[in-house]
Amino acid sequence: MKTKIEGIAANFAAGVDLDPQQAEWLRSIDGKLHERIAKCGIIKPRLNTTLSAWLNRYMKTHDVKDSTKRSLERAKDNLIDYFGADRQIRTISSHHATEWRHWLKTEGNQRGSKKATKPLAENTVRRRTGRAKQFFDAAKRAGLIEANPFDGLKRTTTENKARQFFVEQDVIEQCIDHAPNQDWRTILALVRYAGIRAPSELVRLRWEDVNLPDRRLTIRATKTEHLSHNGVRVCPIFPELFTHLDQAWEAAPDGAEFVIQRAEYRQPGTNLGTTFRKIIERAGYAPWPKLFTNCRASRETELVDRYPIKDVSSWLGNSKPVAMKHYLMARDSVFARAIQEPTATLEKPTGTETGTAPSSKH
Numbered sequence: 001m002k003t004k005i006e007g008i009a010a011n012f013a014a015g016v017d018l019d020p021q022q023a024e025w026l027r028s029i030d031g032k033l034h035e036r037i038a039k040c041g042i043i044k045p046r047l048n049t050t051l052s053a054w055l056n057r058y059m060k061t062h063d064v065k066d067s068t069k070r071s072l073e074r075a076k077d078n079l080i081d082y083f084g085a086d087r088q089i090r091t092i093s094s095h096h097a098t099e100w101r102h103w104l105k106t107e108g109n110q111r112g113s114k115k116a117t118k119p120l121a122e123n124t125v126r127r128r129t130g131r132a133k134q135f136f137d138a139a140k141r142a143g144l145i146e147a148n149p150f151d152g153l154k155r156t157t158t159e160n161k162a163r164q165f166f167v168e169q170d171v172i173e174q175c176i177d178h179a180p181n182q183d184w185r186t187i188l189a190l191v192r193y194a195g196i197r198a199p200s201e202l203v204r205l206r207w208e209d210v211n212l213p214d215r216r217l218t219i220r221a222t223k224t225e226h227l228s229h230n231g232v233r234v235c236p237i238f239p240e241l242f243t244h245l246d247q248a249w250e251a252a253p254d255g256a257e258f259v260i261q262r263a264e265y266r267q268p269g270t271n272l273g274t275t276f277r278k279i280i281e282r283a284g285y286a287p288w289p290k291l292f293t294n295c296r297a298s299r300e301t302e303l304v305d306r307y308p309i310k311d312v313s314s315w316l317g318n319s320k321p322v323a324m325k326h327y328l329m330a331r332d333s334v335f336a337r338a339i340q341e342p343t344a345t346l347e348k349p350t351g352t353e354t355g356t357a358p359s360s361k362h
Contacts, residue, residue: 001177003133004022004025005037005042007022007035008026008042008043008210008326009040012041012042012043017147018146018147020094020147020151022094022146022147023146024094024147024149025335026043026146026191027090027091027093027145027146029232033354036136037235043146044143044146047049048088048090049085049087049088049089049090049139049144050085050086050087050088050089051079051080051083051084051085051087051088051092052080052085052086053078054089054135054139055079055080055135055237056134058138059072059073059076065354067200067222071127072129072134073126074131075128075131075132075135076131076135077129078100078108079100079132079135081108082100082103082104082108083100087135089139089144089145090144090145090146092136092149092356093149094140094147094149094150094151094152096149097132097149097150097153100132101125101129101153104120104125104128104129105119105120105122105125106119107119108125108128121160121323122158122160122337123157123158123160126154126155126156126157126158127157128304129150129153129154129155130156132150132329133151133153133155134150135151136149136150136271139188146353162289163289163290163294164289164294164297164329165288165290165294165298166297166301166329166331167287167288167294167295167298168193168217168296169192169240169283169297171296172188172189172192174212174283174284174285175188175279175283175285176189176244177283178279178283179279180279181262182247182248182251182261183261183262183265184279185244185247185264186245186248186250187202187245187272188257188258188276188279188295189240189244189245190202190205190241190244190259190297191295192298192299193238193240193241193244193294193297193299194217194235194237194238194299194337195235195271195296195299195300195303195315195316196219196235196240197221197292197296197317198272198292199265199266199270199272200222201219201220201221201222201272202211202260202360203258203265203266204220204222204262205219205220205259205260206256206258207249207252207256207257207258208255208258209259210237210245210247210249210259211237212237212242212246212249215236215237216234216235216236216237216243217234217235217236217237217241218232218233218234218244219232219234219235219317219318220232220234220289221233221317229258231317233314233315233316233317234313234315235316236315245247245259264362266300272292273291273292276291296316297327297328297329298329299316300312300318300327300328300334301327301328301329301331302325303315303316304323304328305334309323
């Protein structure tokens with residue numbers, strides 16, 4: 001015990017956080033001993049807070065976007081489902097956190113008595129683990145726990161090639177032909193030919209943002225409005241997109257404000273995916289893994305094949321690293337072109353940077 005307390009005191013004097021072993025030991029000792037150590041000033045007094053009370057407090061004091069709030073709520077529900085609402089947060093150890101992550105991956109997709117048809121995807125597990133860490137980081141800053149039990153768990157999302165799918169232009173055109181109304185024809189054109197995010201950017205698009213004569217489309221993104229450009233970007237109205245937007249403009253009633261006319265399509269939480277899936281099936285195709293994201297990724301992939309990635313990233317509203325990690329795809333058609341078309345012959349060097357002749361082979 002003397003060695004443990006001296007180590008904690010040394011960390012306090014140096015201004016560094018407790019190591020996991022020290023935090024685990026403090027979590028395991030009884031309240032009386034913890035209070036005696038706290039009186040020395042080297043640790044904070046123990047505050048008893050239940051998991052439910054802390055998560056509700058966190059949610060009430062953090063003003064976030066609706067999509068972020070839904071993500072936090074899902075992670076909150078998973079934590080309470082596993083640990084229980086009345087669990088003291090200081091009793092949750094790193095071992096418990098690891099067990100929770102395993103439960104999340106294997107059983108966390110269940111809803112009450114309803115059994116899930118498949119487990120959560122790895123990237124979903126990682127995102128929710130990141131949210132759990134976010135909750136407990138805040139609890140640590142508030143002095144409720146000595147260390148975050150979710151530190152060290154995998155939470156960075158990775159590329160999932162199994163869910164990549166290139167949506168060919170002729171496929172989306174056939175889907176447009178089978179769309180039930182003008183709004184859906186416009187939606188499909190925008191997500192495939194402008195790479196617009198659906199529904200967040202789609203539902204905010206107004207006719208004042210569509211400059212058909214100059215072929216400029218102004219897109220307002222809630223996802224990036226916290227950045228210096230306030231989430232506003234300008235995308236070219238490509239020829240293949242112009243035709244569909246021109247038809248939508250001709251069909252729009254006088255004084256129309258939004259490009260997508262039907263109010264029910266613009267309601268928060270509207271599930272556009274159900275109708276999109278039906279359209280794809282009516283066109284004679286099997287729905288691809290990520291209905292809207294695959295369209296956006298397809299557009300970015302084909303544009304990068306023709307234009308500098310810096311320009312394409314600015315048009316679609318993401319950074320080059322994000323585009324490389326999450327959107328750009330290797331295509332079989334490009335591979336076929338590479339083995340059929342000879343590349344330009346590289347010019348042989350005439351000397352080194354200092355002007356000397358290259359050394360001969362031995």
